[in-house]
Amino acid sequence: MPELPHIPVLRLGRPYESLDQSEVKNHRNGEVLAKVSSVNAGIIRKDFRKIDSARAALNKHSVAELIELSAKAGEHFLNGTLPLGDKGHTQSAAQYIETLSLTSGLPHVMVKRNMTKIHFALTHLKNVLNGLSRGLDLSIIDQGMGEQFGTKLAFFPTSKALGLVMPSNSPAVNSLWLPAIALKTPVIIKPGREEPWTPYRLIQAFIAAGVPAEAFGFYPTDHEGAGEILRTSGRALIFGDKNTTAQYANNPAVQVHGPGWSKILIGNDCIEHWRDYLDVIAGAISDNGGRSCINASAVVVPKYAAEIADALALKLGPVEPTAPDDETAKLSGFANPKMAEFIEGSIEEGLKTPGAVDATAKYRKGPRKVEFEGGTYLRPTIVHCESFEHPLANKEFLCPYASVVEVPQDQMLEKIGYSLAVTAITKDEKFITDLMAFPEIERLNIGPVSTMAISWDQPHEGNMFEFLWKRRSIERAW
Amino acid sequence: MSVDPTAIQQAQDQLNAHVREIIEWHFNPATGCPFWLNWQKSAGWDPRAEVKNFADLIARFPHFKDESLRDEQPEVWVPAAFKGKPFNIFETGGTTGMPKQRIGWNDYKVDYEEFSGKISDDHFPRGGAWMMVGPTGPRRLRLAIEHLANFRGSPCYFVDLDPRFVKKLISNKQFDIARQYMDHVVDQAVTLLKHRKITGLFTTPKLLEALAEKVDLYDAGVRGVFCGGTTMAPQYTRYIVEEVLEGRIGFYPTYGNTLMGLAASVPLTEEDNFSITYYSPQPRAVLRVVNPEKTDELVSYDEWGRVELTTLTKEFFMPRFLERDEAIRRKPRAPYAWDGVAEVRPFGAMQKTIVEGVY
Numbered sequence: 001m002p003e004l005p006h007i008p009v010l011r012l013g014r015p016y017e018s019l020d021q022s023e024v025k026n027h028r029n030g031e032v033l034a035k036v037s038s039v040n041a042g043i044i045r046k047d048f049r050k051i052d053s054a055r056a057a058l059n060k061h062s063v064a065e066l067i068e069l070s071a072k073a074g075e076h077f078l079n080g081t082l083p084l085g086d087k088g089h090t091q092s093a094a095q096y097i098e099t100l101s102l103t104s105g106l107p108h109v110m111v112k113r114n115m116t117k118i119h120f121a122l123t124h125l126k127n128v129l130n131g132l133s134r135g136l137d138l139s140i141i142d143q144g145m146g147e148q149f150g151t152k153l154a155f156f157p158t159s160k161a162l163g164l165v166m167p168s169n170s171p172a173v174n175s176l177w178l179p180a181i182a183l184k185t186p187v188i189i190k191p192g193r194e195e196p197w198t199p200y201r202l203i204q205a206f207i208a209a210g211v212p213a214e215a216f217g218f219y220p221t222d223h224e225g226a227g228e229i230l231r232t233s234g235r236a237l238i239f240g241d242k243n244t245t246a247q248y249a250n251n252p253a254v255q256v257h258g259p260g261w262s263k264i265l266i267g268n269d270c271i272e273h274w275r276d277y278l279d280v281i282a283g284a285i286s287d288n289g290g291r292s293c294i295n296a297s298a299v300v301v302p303k304y305a306a307e308i309a310d311a312l313a314l315k316l317g318p319v320e321p322t323a324p325d326d327e328t329a330k331l332s333g334f335a336n337p338k339m340a341e342f343i344e345g346s347i348e349e350g351l352k353t354p355g356a357v358d359a360t361a362k363y364r365k366g367p368r369k370v371e372f373e374g375g376t377y378l379r380p381t382i383v384h385c386e387s388f389e390h391p392l393a394n395k396e397f398l399c400p401y402a403s404v405v406e407v408p409q410d411q412m413l414e415k416i417g418y419s420l421a422v423t424a425i426t427k428d429e430k431f432i433t434d435l436m437a438f439p440e441i442e443r444l445n446i447g448p449v450s451t452m453a454i455s456w457d458q459p460h461e462g463n464m465f466e467f468l469w470k471r472r473s474i475e476r477a478w
Numbered sequence: 479m480s481v482d483p484t485a486i487q488q489a490q491d492q493l494n495a496h497v498r499e500i501i502e503w504h505f506n507p508a509t510g511c512p513f514w515l516n517w518q519k520s521a522g523w524d525p526r527a528e529v530k531n532f533a534d535l536i537a538r539f540p541h542f543k544d545e546s547l548r549d550e551q552p553e554v555w556v557p558a559a560f561k562g563k564p565f566n567i568f569e570t571g572g573t574t575g576m577p578k579q580r581i582g583w584n585d586y587k588v589d590y591e592e593f594s595g596k597i598s599d600d601h602f603p604r605g606g607a608w609m610m611v612g613p614t615g616p617r618r619l620r621l622a623i624e625h626l627a628n629f630r631g632s633p634c635y636f637v638d639l640d641p642r643f644v645k646k647l648i649s650n651k652q653f654d655i656a657r658q659y660m661d662h663v664v665d666q667a668v669t670l671l672k673h674r675k676i677t678g679l680f681t682t683p684k685l686l687e688a689l690a691e692k693v694d695l696y697d698a699g700v701r702g703v704f705c706g707g708t709t710m711a712p713q714y715t716r717y718i719v720e721e722v723l724e725g726r727i728g729f730y731p732t733y734g735n736t737l738m739g740l741a742a743s744v745p746l747t748e749e750d751n752f753s754i755t756y757y758s759p760q761p762r763a764v765l766r767v768v769n770p771e772k773t774d775e776l777v778s779y780d781e782w783g784r785v786e787l788t789t790l791t792k793e794f795f796m797p798r799f800l801e802r803d804e805a806i807r808r809k810p811r812a813p814y815a816w817d818g819v820a821e822v823r824p825f826g827a828m829q830k831t832i833v834e835g836v837y
Contacts, residue, residue, distance in 0.1 A: 018713050019711075019712045019713035019716055019751065019752060020711070020713040039713070039717075040713070040714060040717060042687045042691075042717055042721065042722070043717060043721060045691060046691075046721055
């Protein structure tokens with residue numbers, strides 16, 4: 001057995017070792033931990049011509065069976081020892097945590113939390129699909145049609161497969177595609193360049209649970225290949241920055257997961273008690289290393305912005321990098337140090353525009369970007385902005401970062417724009433009604449609930465059930 | 479597979495003799511062309527006296543500046559011995575502005591008649607029709623392919639692709655139009671494949687890929703594919719051989735351009751692991767792989783360097799032109815007793831994205 005694991009391409013379940021291979025490295029010392037095969041767009045197109053057989057393999061199972069198999073996959077993923085590549089290596093749960101931490105920079109404790117989220121999604125798929133389908137009897141999907149709620153129901157699949165162009169920043173984003181398998185939809189995955197581990201382990205967990213291997217395409221590929229996945233799959237998810245996702249903004253076949261610009265809003269009625277909510281706000285900013293699109297990146301308040309910024313800075317400013325296996329770790333290292341440099345540069349550039357103060361600077365007692373045990377880290381940053389028009393007021397970075405801005409309550413909704421998750425700390429019924437009617441918020445929490453709170457049985461940037469299955473009218477004479 | 483040192487020496491001797499003949503031809507006022515005769519006057523030395531072998535040529539001549547092919551009128555390249563004979567004008571470049579032009583008479587025929595001996599009758603049956611799908615227009619390739627087919631007793635169909643337009647589209651990020659144009663080209667080729675008996679194909683790798691996605695090439699009657707034009711890294715070659723041609727159709731990758739002619743590849747063996755090595759049509763053209771920083775030095779075998787081309791025919795003399803390509807230098811390999819160039823790709827490909835388009 002060779003020393004290094006080799007992660008092959010999975011061509012609808014069939015391992016393929018390419019002559020083009022990339023290396024996944026320890027972010028601290030550059031040690032190569034695995035080689036990953038990659039293929040060109042032509043191979044993806046060729047395999048896609050056989051996607052009907054992948055779908056047929058899933059169709060041999062009922063949705064109920066696939067939900068059970070998904071739950072078993074959840075156990076394998078969380079606790080199992082699974083194949084790692086095609087050279088005889090295996091990977092235990094502990095090895096997965098350690099390896100992902102080494103290559104992504106996420107500390108163990110965050111990897112474990114991400115694992116738990118994925119495990120929860122897999123083992124609660126019945127509830128998840130119940131929520132997303134609004135209580136549909138899922139055997140209707142097996143039969144194509146049926147009766148429920150006193151009416152005829154018929155559904156058809158919107159595409160032959162679900163394409164996924166995955167990011168490298170946070171393993172839990174894989175939770176988004178997990179329902180596809182139970183919904184009888186093969187997945188065609190391009191993993192993030194630095195994070196092949198989670199999708200590959202999930203696929204192995206599904207296969208170990210008994211889901212047909214043909215249902216899984218795992219294609220590390222280039223830009224053209226990623227475009228091919230998005231174009232040919234019929235339905236696809238893409239993760240990326242504003243520039244990447246903007247290309248697909250008007251394409252209903254592509255569900256776009258870009259920056260979240262998630263926010264905390266405090267209403268006039270609760271602002272005098274702002275100190276009571278500091279823990280929730282700080283957690284929303286910094287949990288998961290501030291890497292998620294549902295991390296709060298702005299705190300919008302009717303008054304006390306300077307005081308709130310200072311209090312958050314006091315809480316988060318002193319946070320320092322720790323050893324990866326430290327259970328209290330709050331910061332994630334950067335697999336790509338250039339990303340840290342870019343973010344550092346962007347924040348510093350923004351601070352040059354008058355009207356913003358880095359409130360964390362005095363508590364940090366040192367630079368924002370630091371090297372620790374060979375890794376590159378960005379320490380938390382809270383910026384007090386005088387207006388929402390300041391360039392740093394509505395920015396999102398891959399680290400614990402938030403602005404604190406004063407905006408009168410009656411102007412908040414016109415200022416905040418698109419926000420993936422909003423926590424509105426208010427009991428004001430009029431304000432709550434306005435928030436409920438505001439179309440630019442995807443996930444709304446009322447009261448001191450972290451923006452990081454996830455319920456998989458509710459839509460997240462789109463409803464996966466409605467994305468993959470569509471209702472049609474039907475009449476049958478016989 | 480290795481080549482007898484005697485054969486290598488013989489090839490070197492033959493090259494040196496050829497260099498003397500070509501230098502004598504181009505720098506003799508009775509036979510040479512105005513461009514090189516004028517150059518000699520300004521250079522202040524006599525190549526006929528000082529260049530006795532290929533090493534002398536490398537030592538004495540600077541790198542050829544291909545701007546001359548754009549800035550000068552074609553007539554300055556007519557050797558005295560060809561005066562009065564109409565010539566072909568072949569172009570290269572020209573995506574923006576004036577293209578570079580090389581004139582010629584019979585060189586392309588010599589190159590492609592020689593190449594005919596390197597392709598199998600099983601893959602390109604004599605008399606069976608060919609189809610070229612690729613850049614025709616003012617390119618040497620168009621006449622060369624038709625001559626190759628005719629030389630083997632075959633006719634040739636043509637579907638044109640304008641690479642200048644494709645490069646513009648890609649540079650302007652008009653990817654949808656580029657795709658439409660590519661589909662337009664491929665659709666024409668598919669139509670011909672469906673309605674005519676075509677056994678041999680010349681095309682570029684990207685067009686071959688697109689063609690194979692629309693029609694089963696083997697079932698359509700194609701038995702051989704002669705390919706060139708863009709980078710073919712080992713995995714891509716493997717993809718073409720295994721996935722596109724499915725191991726049933728003969729594959730002949732070549733490296734060539736208007737200024738050189740055609741460098742054939744040696745048949746792939748298992749040990750090659752799909753790394754293609756090309757050998758120039760020496761002594762008419764010599765390819766060297768040089769250190770990009772010190773271009774008078776060759777890189778070691780199996781190392782990357784910049785491709786340098788010297789063309790040595792009676793129609794055209796071009797010393798030490800630095801191609802916009804890089805490659806791995808390979809040892810002589812039978813039947814070629816001189817160095818090869820492998821895995822050719824645009825110069826600087828590791829540092830930046832190069833627009834190659836479908837061509």
